[in-house]
Amino acid sequence: MYDQIITAYNEAIFDTDRDRALQVVRQAEQDGMSPEDIVFKLVMPAIELMLASVSEQMNANLAQHFLTSQIAAEVVEEMLPRFRQAPEACGTIVIGTSPGDFHGLGKRIVIGCLKAHMIETIDLGLNVAPERFVDEAVAHGAGVIGISSMMVHTARGENGCRMVRQILRERGLEGKIRIIVGGAPYRFDARLFKEVGADAWAENGIAAGSVIADLLQEVRP
């Protein structure tokens, strides 16, 4: 029933045409598509479609990958207040890049995807000190800390995830807050997340959504 709308939206995304994609969303709403269907039948499937093609041609599709998640975040935020029944938020995550790491694109894509998964996401920005990850998680009542590292030395470094783990242990917070990591170094070595003291890792934003939802479930009071 929504075939034409879905095709028009996906085409706009593939052309990285943000305005046209948002125009399709507005028209869809005017034509009677519910905010719930816009989120779950239009915007979310487009992210999955994009990730499937990204794994085949990584660099060529980075712009689409980025745009898809950003539009998803934008549309979800706009549609949520109009849902007939407010969806239950799964919980909160704070996320930032590790100290010394200024690669922010992967993190931004993850944030877009998490918002689309109804996970409350606090962006701590770039080059985040380990104490700040923990302080902000406590301040926001977050059940998960997300650490993005695009370089091997910032993933493995003493001041990154390893130190966040140590602080959680020292403050007796390990039962309340989980750590998830992500970024290129973890893709090349699937055991690295354990080595640096994280509870989990995820390869991309879509995978991150379900892994984080599970972690939040584990620490739910």
Ligand code: B12
């Ligand atoms: C763009 C880029 C830059 C840009 C960053 C712009 C920005 N605003 O982010 C600029 C030009 C600033 C830059 C600088 C540098 N860079 Co650079 N950069 C890259 C490049 C080309 C792409 C990285 C990127 O953005 N990828 C795109 C995103 C989408 O990546 P992604 O991994 O697919 O993200 C997904 C997953 O990883 C996951 N994910 C990501 N984060 C998280 C977090 C969580 C919690 C979870 C669950 C999942 C998750 O989800 C994401 C979305 O699906 C890479 C090379 C490459 N092809 O990877 C080099 C690269 C990362 N850079 C590198 C280097 C060395 C540098 C510099 C030191 C260069 C220099 N001599 O100055 C500086 C360092 C700056 C610093 N201190 O951080 C090296 C790192 C080498 C290494 N092995 O450690 C690389 C690999 C290039 C290379 N081959 O040498 N860089």
